[in-house]
Amino acid sequence: MHKNRLRLVGALAVALMAAGVGTGVPAQAHDKPTTLADLAQRHGRYYGSATDNPELVDEPYKAILGSEFDMITPGNGQKWYATEPQQGVFDFSKGDEIVNLARANHQRVRGHTLVWHSQLPDWLTSREWTATELRAVLKKHIQTEVRHYRGKIYAWDVVNEAFNEDGTYRETIFYKTLGPGYIADALRWAHQADPKAKLYLNDYNVEAVGPKSDAYYKLAKELKAQGVPLHGFGLQAHLALQYGYPTTLEDNLRRFARLGLDTALTEVDIRMILPADETKLATQAQWYRDLTEACLAVRRCVGITLWDYTDKYSWIPAFFEGQGAALPWDEQLQPKPAYFAIKEALKK
């Protein structure tokens, strides 16, 4: 009996060896290909993509979304207009669809976004509010949404796009009615509702060191000194070839790390004036490589998220006339030079 079992184990080992298991034989064609997420994880980072509800009927699209990435951001489904379409009436169906899909694919989720001047419901923007009223509205919105997703969100973009290009506060309904303190309040309220979620401020045109990123640096320093629950700074990184690469990105990420904050590239795309050509796509690939390397070079740059992964569903053509081709996969879901450049950067 004992002898037989040993013989069986031996035979099994021989069979496994013949199949190339455990022998250090390189991955064969039938193995899962290495994904951006796999490679990022080797560096303790994530590679993510935004997605949006209408696209979730596209099965080939969903297959890549579910396999290549390990972090998901709802592109619209968690915004105020979607989640509180009437005052006090909450609808989390759009956000839930994406959060549930991500969880089924063993992906984490960045929540986006709680306080923003854009994509607000009409009931909020079409009347005047006293400070007392708006404070209550804001607190209820934040806490209802964050509580709904408690335990399911890795990080929240709590306040989005709070500053102007020159580093002054953007005159949003929240700033004008409540003053700059709305930011600390929003962070505290979100923290009460989900103490484990990482809380971020997030903006565009903050990749380079400059007046706008300086404003965040100063604010973050103050908030940390006051013990406000702020954990990260999100740099959207909606870049454009015609404006040049933000060469101070790495230094910029590093100064926020020194404040004790995580950083992340949260909405990356690199648009170009259409038509795309080989030269532009090569430059774009180089920029994707460079920003990936910048994140890997800085402690506490925790990951990178593409603002969707394919040109098929990019927001760029609808918002920037004559521009597009901004993502690492083309409209046919085929990888572009940028995809291979990211992989090379992650393999180093």
Ligand code: XIL
């Ligand atoms: C965009 C979405 O991708 C579009 O579908 C929507 O129509 C407008 O908003 N900065 C942000 C994102 O923080 O929420 C924006 O997303 C892109 C710019």
